[in-house]
Amino acid sequence: MDVRNCKSCGKLYNYIGGPPLCPSCVKALDDKFDLVKKYIYDNIY
Ligand SMILES: [Zn+2]
Structure with missing residues (x-):
């Protein structure tokens, strides 16, 4: 599981690929x- 901060709103979310x-x-x-x-x-790509 890869939890990251959203680049837009800063909220933590479970990163599953694609834009951050x-x-x-x-x-x-x-x-x-x-x-x-x-x-x-x-x-990104
Ligand atoms: Zn967000």
Whole structure:
């Protein structure tokens, strides 16, 4: 188990891969910030 702080809101969450964000922030990005999500992905992979 890999627990990390969300890069957006600072909340602890169980990291399962992908962007360093908690599930609720990932969902917020999906809803509103496709360009930001793309930026984050580009900087991870
Ligand atoms: Zn978050």
